[in-house]
Amino acid sequence: MTLDSARIDLRKAFVPGMGYVALSRVKSLDNIYLTGINRMALTMSDEAYIIDTQLRTRAAQDAERFAHLREQAAQRAAMPQKKPTSKTGSTSWAAKIATMRQTHPNAYKPWTKVDDETLKQAFVQGVSIHQLSRTLGRHEGSIKMRLQKHFGEDA
Structure with a gap:
């Protein structure tokens, strides 16, 4: 307390x-x-x-016993930090988005009110997620997440 x-x-x-x-x-x-x-x-x-x-x-005994670790930590802290090198063959995020937008033109773009209304109306009318993906130019996972946002987890 x-x-x-x-x-x-x-x-x-x-x-x-x-x-x-x-x-x-x-x-x-x-x-x-x-x-x-x-x-x-x-x-x-x-x-x-x-x-x-x-x-x-x-505590005093342990401080003596582990003194070498403190020295190692001090030596590491004194060393200049290495910059992470990019892996060979890896692509940048911009390149990944560009590749994805070849099949899904609106991938990672903000949703517009018009797109949201189209999505909701088409879903209520029974249009498949695959068809919604093609119509809206977005990945099926993005469509599912947006439907969950509007209609809850059961969508």
């Missing part, structure tokens, strides 16, 4: 760490109003201290 703000009285805290638990629930230090405190409220429990010591020791 987190709080936007809190007014906290820790004068009656009776368990080590109780103050930490109470204070850690508030999102910002600016919104904590501490009206009282005692020594016990901010005392760390022995168990928490032991766990903290173990975690810090392990």
